[in-house]
Amino acid sequence: MSNLRILSDGVAPSPEACPAATRRLSSFALMLRDTREGGIITALAIIVLVFSLSTDNFWSADSVWSILNASAIAIAVAAGMTAVVLARQIDLSIGATLGIAAYAVGALLDYGYHPLVALVVSIAVGAFLGGINGVIVAWLKVPAIIATLGTATIYRGLLFIAAPYFLGFLINASQIPTQFRALSRIPVLGVPFMTVIAGIAATAIGLIIAYTPWGRNLYALGSNPDAARFAGIRADRTIFSALTLVGATAGLGGFLYVMRYASVGVRAGVGFDFEVISSVVIGGVAIFGGAGRVFGAVLGVIVLNTLSRGFVLMSIPEFWKVVATGAAIIAAVTVDVIVARRRVERIRLSRRPHALMEREVE
Amino acid sequence: MLDRVFRLAGRWEVVLLELIVVTLIAGSILSPFFMNVDNLLSQTRDSMIIGFLALGLVPVVIMGEIDLSGEAILGVCAVSFGLLHESGVDAWLAAVSIVILGALFGALNGTLVIAFGLPSLVVTLATLISVRGLAYVLVEDRPIVGFPEAFVAIGNGTVGSTPIPQSLIAFTFAAIPLWCTLRLSVFGRWIYAIGSNSSAARLSGVPLSLVRLIVFIFSGVMAGCAAIILAAHYDSVRADAAQGAVLSVLTVVLLGGISIFGGSGGVGGAILSMVLVGLIQNGMRLANISAEPQALVIGGLLIFSVVIPRVFYSFHDRHQAKNAFFPS
Numbered sequence: 001m002s003n004l005r006i007l008s009d010g011v012a013p014s015p016e017a018c019p020a021a022t023r024r025l026s027s028f029a030l031m032l033r034d035t036r037e038g039g040i041i042t043a044l045a046i047i048v049l050v051f052s053l054s055t056d057n058f059w060s061a062d063s064v065w066s067i068l069n070a071s072a073i074a075i076a077v078a079a080g081m082t083a084v085v086l087a088r089q090i091d092l093s094i095g096a097t098l099g100i101a102a103y104a105v106g107a108l109l110d111y112g113y114h115p116l117v118a119l120v121v122s123i124a125v126g127a128f129l130g131g132i133n134g135v136i137v138a139w140l141k142v143p144a145i146i147a148t149l150g151t152a153t154i155y156r157g158l159l160f161i162a163a164p165y166f167l168g169f170l171i172n173a174s175q176i177p178t179q180f181r182a183l184s185r186i187p188v189l190g191v192p193f194m195t196v197i198a199g200i201a202a203t204a205i206g207l208i209i210a211y212t213p214w215g216r217n218l219y220a221l222g223s224n225p226d227a228a229r230f231a232g233i234r235a236d237r238t239i240f241s242a243l244t245l246v247g248a249t250a251g252l253g254g255f256l257y258v259m260r261y262a263s264v265g266v267r268a269g270v271g272f273d274f275e276v277i278s279s280v281v282i283g284g285v286a287i288f289g290g291a292g293r294v295f296g297a298v299l300g301v302i303v304l305n306t307l308s309r310g311f312v313l314m315s316i317p318e319f320w321k322v323v324a325t326g327a328a329i330i331a332a333v334t335v336d337v338i339v340a341r342r343r344v345e346r347i348r349l350s351r352r353p354h355a356l357m358e359r360e361v362e
Numbered sequence: 363m364l365d366r367v368f369r370l371a372g373r374w375e376v377v378l379l380e381l382i383v384v385t386l387i388a389g390s391i392l393s394p395f396f397m398n399v400d401n402l403l404s405q406t407r408d409s410m411i412i413g414f415l416a417l418g419l420v421p422v423v424i425m426g427e428i429d430l431s432g433e434a435i436l437g438v439c440a441v442s443f444g445l446l447h448e449s450g451v452d453a454w455l456a457a458v459s460i461v462i463l464g465a466l467f468g469a470l471n472g473t474l475v476i477a478f479g480l481p482s483l484v485v486t487l488a489t490l491i492s493v494r495g496l497a498y499v500l501v502e503d504r505p506i507v508g509f510p511e512a513f514v515a516i517g518n519g520t521v522g523s524t525p526i527p528q529s530l531i532a533f534t535f536a537a538i539p540l541w542c543t544l545r546l547s548v549f550g551r552w553i554y555a556i557g558s559n560s561s562a563a564r565l566s567g568v569p570l571s572l573v574r575l576i577v578f579i580f581s582g583v584m585a586g587c588a589a590i591i592l593a594a595h596y597d598s599v600r601a602d603a604a605q606g607a608v609l610s611v612l613t614v615v616l617l618g619g620i621s622i623f624g625g626s627g628g629v630g631g632a633i634l635s636m637v638l639v640g641l642i643q644n645g646m647r648l649a650n651i652s653a654e655p656q657a658l659v660i661g662g663l664l665i666f667s668v669v670i671p672r673v674f675y676s677f678h679d680r681h682q683a684k685n686a687f688f689p690s
Binding site: 136143150153266274317320324327333 | 484489496499
């Protein structure tokens with residue numbers, strides 16, 4: 001709360017000056033202005049408003065269901081990606097990791113294993129592949145963007161080489177048990193089952209990032225890696241574990257992928273990296289680390305999928321969504337930089353009251 | 363004398379030359395078609411698209427920035443070329459206009475980086491996504507084919523009766539000025555200065571924003587040139603032109619000894635590594651290896667190209683540090 005007071009130009013509205021309702025409203029407005037998720041909430045509200053005015057059936061239950069259904073996989077992975085981006089890293093290999101995990105799930109189900117076995121294996125495979133990234137980035141000191149761009153092609157190439165020895169390039173719906181396919185369509189309080197799984201994973205990761213020392217280390221490393229190192233934070237271990245975590249979530253994503261599409265090709269998850277990174281950045285996680293929350297990243301996923309759904313309803317070609325995504329990233333990052341500059345300025349002024357006066361004289 | 367030989371052998375360019383020789387020998391043992399002149403020339407034509415993109419990326423990486431959007435700018439330029447051609451614009455005029463278009467997209471990247479102080483990684487990742495989307499918006503899945511013969515010759519023809527591909531000449535005309543600029547001009551030194559230490563460069567009077575802007579524009583121009591070569595080489599353009607080329611381009615540049623952290627490397631290394639990567643890809647194609655496993659090898663090279671110099675120099679530095687403390 002004291003933070004907010006500094007941020008609002010050093011002048012806190014006195015409680016007795018305004019009635020309770022206005023106060024609540026203004027504190028909501030302050031929240032929108034001063035939290036990192038404010039921008040994305042506003043954007044979501046505008047998008048929903050525009051779509052509900054310009055299409056007839058945007059508010060149907062079917063629409064909400066399909067947005068939640070489409071968001072599930074990305075929600076799970078975006079939560080893991082938040083940890084990575086917070087520590088000033090990036091992972092472009094999650095699409096390939098998801099592909100391998102999804103293929104493994106499809107193969108295990110076809111061989112007749114229990115879905116829970118497939119779930120555990122998919123997460124383990126994902127964590128293992130993420131761990132390889134972690135070793136390359138944390139100990140071989142290869143910049144994450146280079147390392148994961150490289151491993152993305154390596155993982156994808158290995159899947160192409162290995163697939164013919166298992167079930168071929170495509171595992172189709174007839175090879176996946178029908179009960180498993182039906183799972184994704186079970187509603188839990190109106191939310192698709194797979195979105196519930198993803199939501200639980202994202203909540204757990206969000207809590208871990210917000211409330212554990214490990215999560216604090218991520219923020220510290222992202223804000224100032226040198227200072228974090230001097231404070232005794234083991235950068236290599238933290239980065240390794242963050243990349244392992246995002247790998248594990250990509251593994252879970254692979255499991256959800258099979259649940260959703262009931263078929264796996266060797267190209268499963270191509271282009272998924274960009275989708276997740278876009279969501280995370282749009283959701284207010286600073287791309288150079290140190291700020292942001294899982295909550296924002298999840299909102300980012302929902303915004304992109306709402307946009308997608310709206311475009312379908314307005315029959316705008318899917319390609320425009322891609323253009324809009326890129327523009328949204330730039331907008332999000334630009335706003336972030338501008339807001340950060342202003343915030344620094346405001347804090348500087350509030351600490352030096354005479355500077356505030358000087359500015360008024362000017 | 364011996365000392366000088368060792369120092370020369372330790373240079374990254376020489377290591378690349380050795381690797382090229384090894385690849386040539388290995389390739390000619392594995393396939394009788396490998397050392398064929400026609401094969402090598404057709405490989406040269408294939409490499410030129412990556413080559414132009416890599417030339418554009420070289421000064422950007424030396425400056426300590428990165429530009430992932432080259433392939434997308436190529437895509438939108440190629441598609442615009444097709445559309446201009448369809449609407450009856452002269453091919454040469456269209457070629458000039460798409461180079462200007464490339465410059466504009468480069469300027470967009472540069473402006474976003476300079477004006478808002480955004481990290482180039484994010485800006486160019488965003489333009490990579492949205493500019494490619496724009497290419498799809500322009501033509502969707504439709505290919506555009508059938509360009510004039512004289513234009514197609516840029517990508518496939520040779521100079522007169524010699525076996526030298528025209529595109530190689532075009533590449534040389536781009537590479538030599540770049541080499542001269544980086545090695546011989548003040549502007550080139552500025553690029554290295556920014557890459558080594560941008561605040562020190564600013565304090566010593568380097569016009570930081572101007573240099574950055576020009577370098578990003580140059581990258582866009584090279585993407586436009588690559589689009590011309592691509593359109594001429596395949597005699598057709600599609601929205602997915604050169605999609606995924608960012609991997610090969612980055613590999614060529616980083617394997618060429620240009621540090622991802624900026625401030626070192628040059629055009630020579632990049633060209634050598636372009637030859638090396640081209641030879642490896644060519645060999646794999648002859649061995650009938652499909653696209654994804656090929657990409658696997660290139661991805662591995664990419665990681666190694668960052669790890670190996672680091673290991674190389676850390677031994678080097680340790681050796682020097684020891685000498686500093688215990689002078690012999």
